[in-house]
Amino acid sequence: GQEFQFGPCRVEGVALQELWEAFRAMKDIVQAKDNITSVRLLRKEVLQNVSDTESCYLLRALLKFYLNTVFKNYLDKAADSRIRKSFSTLANNFFVIASKLQPSQEKEMFSISESARRRFLLFQRAFKQLDIQAAQTKAFGEVDILLTWMERFYQ
Amino acid sequence: AVLCISGGLPKPTNITFLSINMRNILQWSPPEGLQGAEVTYTVQYFIYGQKKWLNKSECRNINRTCCDLSVETSDYEHQYYAKVRAIWETNCSKWAETGRFYPFLETQIGPPGIALTTDEKSISIVLMAPEKWKRNPEDSSLSMQQIYSNLKYNVSVYNTKSNRTWSQCVTNHTLVLGWLEPDTLYCVHVVSFVPGPPRLAQPSEKHCVRTLKDQTSALKV
Incomplete structure (x- = not known):
């Protein structure tokens, strides 16, 4: 079957098509709620030219942030039933992927993990400059950017 | 204003x-x-x-x-x-x-260019990836394949004699359809697609070609 290969990190058992369909079902609803169009969290500097090895570190940081900060409590505040099914599909799959990403913690990987951390901080800083609910809505609306980047590692 | x-x-x-x-x-x-x-x-x-x-x-x-x-x-x-x-x-x-x-x-991927050549029992299909829109004809071309490395093609073949249609999904640009019937008109159309979010597709026109007559039966007469 198909799998993700983020450098040394391999993730099986995730049907990317399901994630796309989940996002597509709520894209217009969520993106229409994002009124701060002058801010893009997942800017090119965050995701462009990421090496395979670095991708595992970066994705793990991003998915953990989505799970712990973006998705958490989101459903309570934005209780739109049309989003609920898509939301749980994305959240469950993000959890599965994140749990399977085990990047190496060895010393010689420090510069790569540090580069991934700097990219993640660009995203996190932009997120924290916004009101939490606006930031959650924006990050949720940018899942298509994240999936597009992840798709490049799908084989 | x-x-x-x-x-x-x-x-x-x-x-x-x-x-x-x-x-x-x-x-x-x-x-x-x-x-x-x-x-x-x-x-x-x-x-x-x-x-x-x-x-x-x-x-x-x-x-x-x-x-x-x-x-x-x-x-x-x-x-x-x-x-x-x-x-x-x-x-x-x-x-x-x-x-x-x-x-x-969201962009629709246009159909590929198609070239067909045939002999008695097979048809060779060569596909040319669609090109990204460019402002001026003299500008250098960029193939949609270069943008979407996972670009694939769904080739549909219709036998006009038996009324049968079959399809297959290919990633490379050449394909040989074998075990065909001689002296029969076959029609082909191709749709480009990219795995990922669902997107509208642009089917190609229908390209038809007739397989050659069976030379062996011609000699027996």
């Missing part, structure tokens, strides 16, 4: 991007009840994550209900919004705005 009473007109409707091979055309319908009136339109666009709405000078006070924004939206990794308003005499509508448009995910 035109001075007009904003909101004096209903907004244009059905505003969307029609995108094929990254040629991105904004299109809309006239405001309700104003079909046929001497209405003109003005378009602006916005790059998600940047600060200002930008004018499209060739689409200011135009009569037509479409505007080519291919140049302005050519960086397909960016996301965009566009908006249009109607003007009639001293009245103008509020802006009608698109949703967030992401060319990389």
Whole structure:
């Protein structure tokens, strides 16, 4: 079957098509709620030219942030039933992927993990400059950017 | 800018991007009840994550209900919004705005070029990947394959004698259909597609070719 290969990190058992369909079902609803169009969290500097090895570190940081900060409590505040099914599909799959990403913690990987951390901080800083609910809505609306980047590692 | 009473007109409707091979055309319908009136339109666009709405000078006070924004939206990794308003005499509508448009995910992939050659029992198909839209014909070409490395083709073959159709999905650009019937007309059409989010597809025209007569039976006569 198909799998993700983020450098040394391999993730099986995730049907990317399901994630796309989940996002597509709520894209217009969520993106229409994002009124701060002058801010893009997942800017090119965050995701462009990421090496395979670095991708595992970066994705793990991003998915953990989505799970712990973006998705958490989101459903309570934005209780739109049309989003609920898509939301749980994305959240469950993000959890599965994140749990399977085990990047190496060895010393010689420090510069790569540090580069991934700097990219993640660009995203996190932009997120924290916004009101939490606006930031959650924006990050949720940018899942298509994240999936597009992840798709490049799908084989 | 035109001075007009904003909101004096209903907004244009059905505003969307029609995108094929990254040629991105904004299109809309006239405001309700104003079909046929001497209405003109003005378009602006916005790059998600940047600060200002930008004018499209060739689409200011135009009569037509479409505007080519291919140049302005050519960086397909960016996301965009566009908006249009109607003007009639001293009245103008509020802006009608698109949703967030992401060319990389939403452009339709046009059909490939197709070349067929045949002998008695087989047809060779050569596919040429569609090209990304380019501003000037002399500009260098960029194949959609270079943008979408996972571009695939769904080849459908129809045997006009047996009325049978079969399809197969290929990634490379050459394909030989074997075990065919001699002296039979076969028709082929091909659809390009990219795994990922569902997107509209542009089927190719139908290309038909007749397999050669069976030479061995011709010799026996």
